[in-house]
Amino acid sequence: MKITAMTQSLVLHFGEMGSRWGLNRTLGQMYAVIVLTEAPLNADQISEALQISRSNVSMGLKELKSWNLIKLHHIPGDRKEYFSAPSDIWEIARTLVVERRKRELDPTLSTLRDALMEQPSNESDEYTQMRVKQMHDLMEMVTLWTNEMQGMSSEKLSALLKLGEGISKILDVKDKLLLR
Amino acid sequence: MKITAMTQSLVLHFGEMGSRWGLNRTLGQMYAVIVLTEAPLNADQISEALQISRSNVSMGLKELKSWNLIKLHHIPGDRKEYFSAPSDIWEIARTLVVERRKRELDPTLSTLRDALMEQPSNESDEYTQMRVKQMHDLMEMVTLWTNEMQGMSSEKLSALLKLGEGISKILDVKDKLLLR
DNA sequence: CTGAATTTTCAGTAATTTGTGAAAATTGTA
DNA sequence: TACAATTTTCACAAATTACTGAAAATTCAG
Structure with a gap:
C-alpha cells in the first residue's frame, strides 16, 4: 500500500515519538498509519506501507491488541484480518x-x-x-x-x-x- | 553511603519502572534515592549507594536538572554540591x-x-x-x-x-x- | 594566580532493545 | 480431513541506548 506524502511525514514523526510514549518506533508508526487511514488495513498493507517485515507487523499488532487500541474487522470473501482504530x-x-x-x-x-x-x-x-x-x-x-x-x-x-x-x-x- | 534494605528495594523497583516513565533505569534509581533520603546527597554518595560510576551520576544529575526535579544545596566548608528533591x-x-x-x-x-x-x-x-x-x-x-x-x-x-x-x-x- | 578538589565530557565498550527470515502453528474452505 | 492461506513464534542479527574510565574543564581556597 502506498501512503501519501502527508501521511508519510506524520508516520515518521509518530515513529520518533513512539519511544517517548511507552511504545517504540515501529509501534508508533503502525498506529499512526492505522489511525490516519480511513479503511481498515491488513498486516501486509501495513508491512508494505512502512517497509518493515511481516513478522515485525505481527508482533506490533499483538502489542497494539494488548493495549486495546485496535479493532478487528473481517471482509467477506477475504481470509485476512483487517485492523482499524476507534473512530472516536x-x-x-x-x-x-x-x-x-x-x-x-x-x-x-x-x-x-x-x-x-x-x-x-x-x-x-x-x-x-x-x-x-x-x-x-x-x-x-x-x-x-x-x-x-x-x-x-x-x-x-x-x-x-x-x-x-x-x-x-x-x-x-x-x-x-x-x-x- | 549505605542504604537500608527498605530503600534498596524501593530503589530497585524505581529503576525497573524508570524505563516505563520517560527516564531510564539509572535515572529512576537516582531519583528514588534522592527522594527517599532526607538529607541532600552529593554525587559520590549517590555513586556509592547505587554502585554506579561517578560519571554516570554526573550525566544523570544533568538530566534530572533538565527535568527541574532536583534542588541544589551547598554545605558551608564543603566544596561538593548536594542535591535533594522538593519536600512537597x-x-x-x-x-x-x-x-x-x-x-x-x-x-x-x-x-x-x-x-x-x-x-x-x-x-x-x-x-x-x-x-x-x-x-x-x-x-x-x-x-x-x-x-x-x-x-x-x-x-x-x-x-x-x-x-x-x-x-x-x-x-x-x-x-x-x-x-x- | 596556583593547584588541588570537583565536575563534566567523550570515545569506546557493554547491555538492551528491536527487527528479520525461516519454520511452526493456526485458520478456514473445499 | 486435507491443504493452502495466513498468522505467530523464535533464534539470531542489527541497531540503539546506557555505562565506564580517562582526560579535560571548571571551581574555589589560599
Whole structure:
C-alpha cells in the first residue's frame, strides 16, 4: 500500500515519538498509519506501507491488541484480518490513559504498599516511609481519576477538558454546592 | 553511603519502572534515592549507594536538572554540591506532568499544526487531516490543562484530585453556576 | 594566580532493545 | 480431513541506548 506524502511525514514523526510514549518506533508508526487511514488495513498493507517485515507487523499488532487500541474487522470473501482504530479520538485517549496507568502506576502502587507494611528499622526508614506514604496517596488518587475517566462518555470527557482554566473557578465555588 | 534494605528495594523497583516513565533505569534509581533520603546527597554518595560510576551520576544529575526535579544545596566548608528533591510531593508531580508534556506532546502538536497547513492532495488526505485536527484539538486542551496545573497551589491540586468521582457530579451542575 | 578538589565530557565498550527470515502453528474452505 | 492461506513464534542479527574510565574543564581556597 502506498501512503501519501502527508501521511508519510506524520508516520515518521509518530515513529520518533513512539519511544517517548511507552511504545517504540515501529509501534508508533503502525498506529499512526492505522489511525490516519480511513479503511481498515491488513498486516501486509501495513508491512508494505512502512517497509518493515511481516513478522515485525505481527508482533506490533499483538502489542497494539494488548493495549486495546485496535479493532478487528473481517471482509467477506477475504481470509485476512483487517485492523482499524476507534473512530472516536476520545476513546483512543481514554484507552491510552488507562493502559498507561496500568503499566506505569499499578506496579509501583503495589510496591509502595508493601513498603508501608514493613517495620521501619531506624529513623531514616521512618522518613522513607513518610515519603512512600505521600507518593502512595497521590498515585491512588490518580488511579481513582483514571477509573472515573474510563466510565465517562466522550462528550463528558470533552466538556471536562474544555473547562480548562474554568476548573480553578469551579473549585472555588465547589463548597457552595450541595454535593453528596 | 549505605542504604537500608527498605530503600534498596524501593530503589530497585524505581529503576525497573524508570524505563516505563520517560527516564531510564539509572535515572529512576537516582531519583528514588534522592527522594527517599532526607538529607541532600552529593554525587559520590549517590555513586556509592547505587554502585554506579561517578560519571554516570554526573550525566544523570544533568538530566534530572533538565527535568527541574532536583534542588541544589551547598554545605558551608564543603566544596561538593548536594542535591535533594522538593519536600512537597505535589510539586514533584506537577513538575513531572509539565515536563512530560513538553517532551511528549509539544513536538507532536507542532507537527500536527504543520500538517493542517498543508493542502490535501486527494480525499485520503482529507480524511487524514480530519483525524489530525481531532488529535490536535485534544492535545491542545491537555496542554491548557497542564498549564493550569502548573499555576495551581499544592493545596488546590490536592483538592481537585480528591474530588475523584465527585468530578462527574460537578460537571452535571456546572451549567447552573455563574462562571465567567 | 596556583593547584588541588570537583565536575563534566567523550570515545569506546557493554547491555538492551528491536527487527528479520525461516519454520511452526493456526485458520478456514473445499 | 486435507491443504493452502495466513498468522505467530523464535533464534539470531542489527541497531540503539546506557555505562565506564580517562582526560579535560571548571571551581574555589589560599
